[in-house]
Amino acid sequence: MNLDQKRILLTGATGGIGSATAIKLAEAGAHLVLVGRKQDKLDALKAQLANPGQHLTITADLSQPDGLSTLDSTCRTWREQGIRIDVVINNAGTNQFAYLSQRLGASIEQEFQLNLITPVLLSQKALGWINRPGIILNVGSTFGAIGYPGFSTYCAAKAALHRFSEAMQRELQGAGIQMLYLAPRATATRLNDDRVTALNDALGNNTDQPETVAAAITTALRKESTCTWLGWPEKLFVRLNQLLPGLVSSSIRKQHSRITEFVSKTL
Numbered sequence: 001m002n003l004d005q006k007r008i009l010l011t012g013a014t015g016g017i018g019s020a021t022a023i024k025l026a027e028a029g030a031h032l033v034l035v036g037r038k039q040d041k042l043d044a045l046k047a048q049l050a051n052p053g054q055h056l057t058i059t060a061d062l063s064q065p066d067g068l069s070t071l072d073s074t075c076r077t078w079r080e081q082g083i084r085i086d087v088v089i090n091n092a093g094t095n096q097f098a099y100l101s102q103r104l105g106a107s108i109e110q111e112f113q114l115n116l117i118t119p120v121l122l123s124q125k126a127l128g129w130i131n132r133p134g135i136i137l138n139v140g141s142t143f144g145a146i147g148y149p150g151f152s153t154y155c156a157a158k159a160a161l162h163r164f165s166e167a168m169q170r171e172l173q174g175a176g177i178q179m180l181y182l183a184p185r186a187t188a189t190r191l192n193d194d195r196v197t198a199l200n201d202a203l204g205n206n207t208d209q210p211e212t213v214a215a216a217i218t219t220a221l222r223k224e225s226t227c228t229w230l231g232w233p234e235k236l237f238v239r240l241n242q243l244l245p246g247l248v249s250s251s252i253r254k255q256h257s258r259i260t261e262f263v264s265k266t267l
């Protein structure tokens with residue numbers, strides 16, 4: 001898709017990957033709808049973008065039914081007024097680094113809600129107002145393809161988001177809407193608390209800057225790439241885990257005591 005003057009709705013816009021993506025897409029000539037929980041943060045981001053007068057904001061907590069309804073009704077009203085959305089990027093996400101035995105039920109529900117249920121429901125609502133041709137892009141994770149200790153429910157939510165995206169890409173054949181999936185590897189944002197950053201350093205894991213992910217999202221939209229895995233050797237491990245999961249398990253087994261050490265630290 002040529003992104004010039006396309007209207008792109010971006011959730012999690014004020015986060016690390018979200019704000020870098022907003023900057024990149026605005027530079028490409030897109031007109032954005034920035035979605036976040038705090039109006040002052042949305043206004044500050046909007047002021048930083050190319051052509052700030054072209055961008056709109058929606059304040060909504062997308063983990064709540066009210067937040068999704070607000071977003072849906074705003075987009076419907078705009079459509080009646082001639083403001084049409086060409087692309088939806090489901091980017092808002094959350095996780096908590098902890099073993100399952102350490103987790104509270106409410107935090108598990110919140111993680112599934114924001115990483116899986118919210119993008120599914122927002123995609124469903126978007127089918128009612130998105131322009132054709134249109135694109136819905138879901139931001140997943142390498143952990144959606146590799147089950148990793150300390151992130152079990154996040155891995156599960158992102159794996160389901162991947163499968164949802166694949167099924168919808170096939171279901172929407174001929175409908176004029178593409179559903180794409182893009183999976184970053186570890187990225188330097190506040191999603192990762194100090195323990196996760198220290199663990200990644202200790203294990204020698206690669207970490208991308210949010211600008212790298214923003215560039216990949218922009219390319220995926222331009223090329224309409226169905227599925228994008230970021231990073232080398234992470235994309236090799238994704239394939240290896242499908243074909244020979246025992247090999248990946250034995251490599252992660254060697255990291256287990258390190259992971260336990262960091263997951264047990266208090267923040």
Ligand SMILES: NC(=O)c1ccc[n+]([C@@H]2O[C@H](COP(=O)([O-])OP(=O)(O)OC[C@H]3O[C@@H](n4cnc5c(N)ncnc54)[C@H](OP(=O)(O)O)[C@@H]3O)[C@@H](O)[C@H]2O)c1
Binds near residue numbers: 091141142183
């Ligand atoms: N960072 C990584 O290592 C990494 C790796 C792979 C995939 N990802 C994925 O990339 C996406 C962006 O993550 P990030 O790294 O940019 O994290 P981030 O900096 O923590 O940003 C997360 C964004 O989600 C928003 N959000 C959280 N709870 C929300 C809610 N209830 N309603 C609406 N928005 C909410 C946050 O809004 P506020 O600004 O209002 O807090 C923030 O804008 C996520 O889907 C994440 O799973 C990240």
